[in-house]
Amino acid sequence: xxxxxxxxxxxxxGAVRIVRPEAEVVPVKAVDQSSAFPACQCDKCKAxxx
Numbered sequence: 001x002x003x004x005x006x007x008x009x010x011x012x013x014g015a016v017r018i019v020r021p022e023a024e025v026v027p028v029k030a031v032d033q034s035s036a037f038p039a040c041q042c043d044k045c046k047a048x049x050x
Contacts, residue, residue: 002024002026003024003025003026003027004022004023004024004025005020005022005023006021006022006023007019007020008020
């Protein structure tokens with residue numbers, strides 16, 4: 001089953017600007033973990049990971 005996505009921004013005045021027109025996208029079945037963000041290295045998050 002496909003999905004559509006449209007990227008737009010809205011100014012404070014309410015004006016809408018399309019950044020990327022509507023396009024059909026296909027969801028992936030498995031996420032490639034190699035492109036995942038690394039774990040946060042701040043002291044607060046490091047304490048949670050321990």
